[in-house]
Amino acid sequence: MTDFILRNATPGDTGAVLALVHDLAIYERAPNAVAMTAPMLHAALFGARPLAQAIVAEATEILGFAVYFTSFSTWTGKAGLYLEDLFVKPAARGQGIGKALLRHLAAEAIRRDCARLEWQVLDWNEPAIAFYKSLGAEPLDEWTRYRVKGEALAALAQQEIQHG
Template identity: 65%
Template sequence: MVKGTMTIRPATPADVATLRRLIVDLAVYEREPDAVKATEADLHAALFGARPIAEAVIAEQDGTPVGLAIFFTSFSTWEGKGGLYLEDLFVVPEARGQGIGKALLVHLAGIAVARGHARFEWQVLDWNAPAIGFYAALGAEAQDAWTKMRVDGAALARLAAG
């Protein structure tokens, strides 16, 4: 269980540096320590700019940030409803095993239900067996019939050029 007082709150513009630090910590955990290209300015624009494209919540333990969840609205044409897509979930190593990750997921599920969304989805790296087991224990089901596809960088520019 959580040691001390744990709260989950919406991120504010004052949290951008903390969010970026936690995102870098997540990248290190996911074996991609140099992959984070997002600057604080990028995060501020995406989360708090004129047209935000994502949202974030921060988990705090006795006022200290120990976790984050970054998410956005997706859409299901088959359901005709929105969904909540979790981009990143991270809890600092020293705070793991205390229910913070579960509390973040419960919080986001509550947001999805309150907004009338049809689903709550995310991806997990196939080598991350502890996370896969954790998610399955919460009722999440692997979508093994789907293959994630991506176009980025030079390939994205070529595709856009036709």
């Protein structure tokens, strides 16, 4: 078992975290989907107006990471934490790193008086689903996520301009 520490990501971790984002994309069967560059990630995590935060699990190298941001629930009137990505290098799995990352985020959610910690998982990712359920996470099967991007996003925005 590898000893590791959890810590907040620093600007010097940008390249390692981006490399793990690429590894995650490969694992999720979308190897060419990552458009983010190191400067974009740096700005998102450490810029003048950070969009997200990251924690890393580190031994002699960074073994895993979690990127998250604050969400808000109009139903509870409280913030939440939304876990955008969690990834542990395959060779480092089974050592408690993923669980430690989630425990850290749960503690952060409690510290911030958040109503919840939530995330998504691909429906075919049975190992992750089993892992999350073992921690007490519940699937929200009744919800369907929608997305507007690219030309459809531009067209929708144009409708607002024309009718707004």
